[in-house]
Amino acid sequence: MQKIFLNLTLLLSVTLTGCATSRGLIQLPATTPLPVTTPQQRNQHTAVIALVEDDRIFQEAPKTPDIPSLKGGLAQATQDEKARAVARKRNGYGHALGDILLQDGSVTQVIQQRVERALTQSGYQVVPNTDANKATANLVLTVKINKFWSWFQPGFTSIKIHSEIDSDVINNKTSSQPIHIYSKVTNSGQIANRSKWIANINQVLDDYEAQLIRELKKQQP
Numbered sequence: 001m002q003k004i005f006l007n008l009t010l011l012l013s014v015t016l017t018g019c020a021t022s023r024g025l026i027q028l029p030a031t032t033p034l035p036v037t038t039p040q041q042r043n044q045h046t047a048v049i050a051l052v053e054d055d056r057i058f059q060e061a062p063k064t065p066d067i068p069s070l071k072g073g074l075a076q077a078t079q080d081e082k083a084r085a086v087a088r089k090r091n092g093y094g095h096a097l098g099d100i101l102l103q104d105g106s107v108t109q110v111i112q113q114r115v116e117r118a119l120t121q122s123g124y125q126v127v128p129n130t131d132a133n134k135a136t137a138n139l140v141l142t143v144k145i146n147k148f149w150s151w152f153q154p155g156f157t158s159i160k161i162h163s164e165i166d167s168d169v170i171n172n173k174t175s176s177q178p179i180h181i182y183s184k185v186t187n188s189g190q191i192a193n194r195s196k197w198i199a200n201i202n203q204v205l206d207d208y209e210a211q212l213i214r215e216l217k218k219q220q221p
Contacts, residue, residue, distance in 0.1 A: 023071070024089060025103040026198050028110065028205075034120055045220065047124040047139035049115060050172060052108040054083060055144050065090065065151035066164065071099050083107060087150040087197060100150070100197060107148045111167065114209045115143055122216035140172040150201055152192045161196055162186045163204035169212065171219075179215045183208040 058068040058077075070077045070085060077085075086107065087100035102110070116126050119139070127133045134140045147166035152159060163185045168178040185204040189196055 022098045024098060024100045024194065024197075026086070026100060026194055026201075027103045028198060028202055031113065031117060034117060045124045045139075046127050046133070046137045047119045047141065048127055048129050048133050048137045049112060049119075049141050049143065050129055050134065052112045052115070052143045053145065054106070054108050054148075055146055056082075056107075056148060058082060058085075065096070065153070066149060066162065068147075068149050069096060071097065080106075086148065086201060087152075089192075090152040090154070107145060110205065111143060111145055111148070111165075111208075114205055115141070115169070115212065118209050118212040118216060121213050123220060124216070134172075137173070142170045142172055144168045144170070144178075150197060150204075155188075158188045158190055159192055160186055160188050161192055161200045163200045165204055165208045167208075169215075176219075179212070179219070181208055181211050181215065183211060 056068050058070060058074055060069065060074055062069050065088065068085060069088060070081065071088070074082075081099070081101065083106040084101040085099055086102060089097040089100060091097060119126050124139065127137060145165075145167050147164055150161060150163040152161055165181070165183045167181050169181065170178040183204050185200055185207060187196070187200050187203070
């Protein structure tokens with residue numbers, strides 16, 4: 001009986017994900033529009049996002065699935081592929097298969113959008129990255145993405161999808177410690193199809209945004 005359950009779980013986790021050995025593309029849903037605020041409702045704090053860096057470290061054949069990797073090896077991967085990679089498909093035994101990439105945009109663009117939203121909801125007006133704006137802004141931010149990755153964990157009767165974001169948000173106008181934001185979301189299910197990957201990644205992004213809002217509000221001048 002245990003063998004039947006195990007085989008069923010493996011079948012569900014593998015066959016319903018599409019072709020597991022091929023590359024998969026996912027489109028993250030549009031973020032919820034923020035309420036429109038008038039100049040009178042907005043304070044005078046301004047922020048510039050000077051740079052968002054993708055500092056993720058990919059490995060050739062990592063021992064654990066939470067470490068970024070790409071099918072075919074890093075030597076063949078383009079910078080664009082690395083910039084859009086967010087996960088690896090795996091079979092029911094946990095063996096790495098095809099890549100999962102963002103269909104549009106890159107990881108840095110996704111994070112920048114979430115940082116902009118967090119700033120806006122924290123009372124800052126996000127202004128263009130110009131020398132004039134950087135000279136007068138309250139915040140001039142550099143965002144370092146240490147980790148942005150999702151992975152699949154097989155199980156006896158169900159599977160788990162984990163999504164993780166780790167970043168440092170540095171205000172270049174002060175010598176204070178960076179804002180360190182770490183978020184992880186885990187969901188269980190029977191299959192790891194496209195919609196499950198999208199939902200998990202979007203959920204961890206929502207949590208990341210909420211955490212950053214809380215930290216930004218603490219540091220308002």
